[in-house]
Amino acid sequence: MHWREPFIWSISDKTPLGLLGGVVLGVSLAWSSSALMNLLFAGGTPAADDGLQAEPAPGPIEVHEDEIQAKGISGLVGNTPLVRINSLSDALGIEILGKAEWLNPGGSVKDRVALKIIDNAEREGHLIPFQGSTIFEGTVGSTGISIATMAKARGYNTTIVMPDDVADEKHKALLALGARVVKVRPASIVDKKQFVNLAREMALEFGEVPLVHSTDVEITRMDSATSSDDPTHRNAPRGFFADQFENKANHDAHFEGTGPEIWRQTNGGVDAFVSGAGTGGTIAGVGAYLKSMNPDIKVVLADPEGSGLYNKVKYGVLFDKKEKEGTKRRHQVDTVVEGIGINRLTNNFSLALPNIDDAYRVTDTEAVAMSRYLVGHDGLFLGSSSACNLVACVRLAKTMEKGSTIVTILCDSGSRHYSKVRNDDYLEKAGIPHDPSIIRRLLAS
Ligand SMILES: Cc1ncc(COP(=O)(O)O)c(C=O)c1O
Numbered sequence: 001m002h003w004r005e006p007f008i009w010s011i012s013d014k015t016p017l018g019l020l021g022g023v024v025l026g027v028s029l030a031w032s033s034s035a036l037m038n039l040l041f042a043g044g045t046p047a048a049d050d051g052l053q054a055e056p057a058p059g060p061i062e063v064h065e066d067e068i069q070a071k072g073i074s075g076l077v078g079n080t081p082l083v084r085i086n087s088l089s090d091a092l093g094i095e096i097l098g099k100a101e102w103l104n105p106g107g108s109v110k111d112r113v114a115l116k117i118i119d120n121a122e123r124e125g126h127l128i129p130f131q132g133s134t135i136f137e138g139t140v141g142s143t144g145i146s147i148a149t150m151a152k153a154r155g156y157n158t159t160i161v162m163p164d165d166v167a168d169e170k171h172k173a174l175l176a177l178g179a180r181v182v183k184v185r186p187a188s189i190v191d192k193k194q195f196v197n198l199a200r201e202m203a204l205e206f207g208e209v210p211l212v213h214s215t216d217v218e219i220t221r222m223d224s225a226t227s228s229d230d231p232t233h234r235n236a237p238r239g240f241f242a243d244q245f246e247n248k249a250n251h252d253a254h255f256e257g258t259g260p261e262i263w264r265q266t267n268g269g270v271d272a273f274v275s276g277a278g279t280g281g282t283i284a285g286v287g288a289y290l291k292s293m294n295p296d297i298k299v300v301l302a303d304p305e306g307s308g309l310y311n312k313v314k315y316g317v318l319f320d321k322k323e324k325e326g327t328k329r330r331h332q333v334d335t336v337v338e339g340i341g342i343n344r345l346t347n348n349f350s351l352a353l354p355n356i357d358d359a360y361r362v363t364d365t366e367a368v369a370m371s372r373y374l375v376g377h378d379g380l381f382l383g384s385s386s387a388c389n390l391v392a393c394v395r396l397a398k399t400m401e402k403g404s405t406i407v408t409i410l411c412d413s414g415s416r417h418y419s420k421v422r423n424d425d426y427l428e429k430a431g432i433p434h435d436p437s438i439i440r441r442l443l444a445s
Contacts (some may be wrong), residue, residue, distance in 0.1 A: 073153045076105040077115050078257045082265040082407070087377035088390065091443045094397040096390070098410040099262060102382065106149035107142075107173075108412040109258070110244075113281055114146035116253035117242050118154055129155030132237035136161070136203035138196030140278070141170030142339055142412055143244050148177035156240075159206075161199040167338060167419045189344050199241060206239030245279045245346040254285025262286065262407050263293050271404040272298040274392050276340030276385050277309055280349025282409055287355035299352075301359035302392030302408075304367065304385075307341030309349065313359035318345055336364045336420055336432055337384040339411060360392040364430075367391060369438035371414060371421055376436055381414035384421045394442055 070076045080103050085096045101109035118135070121127040127135070134157040137147055144160035151158045160174050164183040174181050182202070187194040192201070244250050262270060273290055275283040287299035303310035308318040335341050342349070371387035374380040389408040397406060420426055427434050 077111045092397040093402040095405040096393050097407045102413040106146040110143040110146040112253040113250045114150045116249040120249045135240050136199045137242040138199035148179040161195045203239035203241035250281030250348050251285040255289045259286040259289025270407050272406045274300045274408040276302045278340045280352045284352035291355050298357045299355050302389045304335040304337040304341040306335045308343040310359045310361045339385040360395045362388045362391045364432045368434050373436040373439040383412040386410040
């Protein structure tokens with residue numbers, strides 16, 4: 001049970017705000033809640049002694065002059081608001097709070113990861129701005145959009161390798177951001193042309209620069225693992241493989257950012273955290289941080305159809321029955337939900353495993369129904385992974401004491417999903433109903 005009322009933004013309490021408003025609101029809320037925490041914990045004095053335990057009265061959002069100065073686009077990443085999902089919370093008697101990650105400047109939770117990967121690469125000397133270097137990544141889209149957004153501002157080009165059945169709006173966004181996009185047939189990870197493998201290989205090939213040493217010509221690979229004091233080497237454009245699946249910077253972005261923000265914004269009053277996993281970075285980093293603050297917080301995986309992670313958490317075996325039945329429609333993960341679900345063990349998910357207490361399997365039908373339900377009841381137009389997370393929140397809520405608080409991640413906006421989850425023709429062809437009453441029944445069950 002939580003010990004102090006969370007300080008959150010309820011969408012029905014405010015007039016609609018645009019993206020900038022949301023970001024400013026995020027900064028303001030983060031300031032307000034951390035200021036409150038400072039006040040509460042000054043000198044280690046418990047809140048009850050100060051008489052400060054009352055719920056903060058809802059008031060106008062205060063914007064302070066020094067809060068609206070972001071140092072370039074990277075200054076806008078993170079500090080997203082926590083929004084109460086009114087329809088679900090009221091129906092369940094459990095506070096369901098979503099981290100509004102779609103308000104990041106690149107439109108998703110992946111901005112945090114892109115920024116951290118670039119920051120680390122610069123600090124470690126793998127990337128030097130404005131010398132023609134290119135960041136390569138294999139992604140189903142969101143990470144690519146975030147990398148492309150950050151890279152331009154930091155002096156890099158981007159090449160994104162993605163499966164060719166990903167929602168078309170992500171491809172268009174990448175092109176609009178100036179990225180080079182390479183589309184490949186969805187393939188197994190053992191295939192050299194699988195999108196992650198190809199991105200790695202292209203990064204290595206990009207770095208093959210001919211170096212002239214007297215009469216010899218030497219071909220040298222300049223990838224993320226290579227460094228040299230030779231100025232010809234040092235100033236040559238580099239190919240850098242971001243490697244979100246294996247790169248621990250992914251976990252760290254959430255351990256240092258998302259996790260502490262959730263803790264502050266709930267004033268430590270969080271009982272459970274729910275997240276899907278694509279790379280596993282979010283659930284790994286947030287899970288580890290929250291457990292370090294309070295080991296009783298439950299960390300729960302929301303896993304879509306076709307993903308093997310549910311079985312890994314529940315039974316220790318990474319496997320989905322569609323693999324056995326040979327009924328897969330896609331090579332990667334057979335689900336309409338984009339961004340989460342996977343059938344191999346990544347480094348970032350391995351880091352998450354020790355902290356995951358439980359998992360829920362979410363069907364495509366439920367995820368689609370939830371995305372429609374949220375628009376109809378809360379005015380929240382969210383992407384499919386957010387909908388999947390919220391279905392798992394409902395299931396979990398039914399096992400928890402009334403008044404408990406569950407936090408989840410609202411990864412991206414529905415505007416990234418027009419051609420699939422929001423496309424009735426597509427869904428009908430895939431045999432997936434779009435019926436929000438499924439959620440009403442789930443809530444009532
Ligand atoms: C839309 C969306 N939601 C959720 C995730 C999952 O996050 P993570 O990779 O941290 O597991 C991703 C990952 O790419 C994503 O694109």
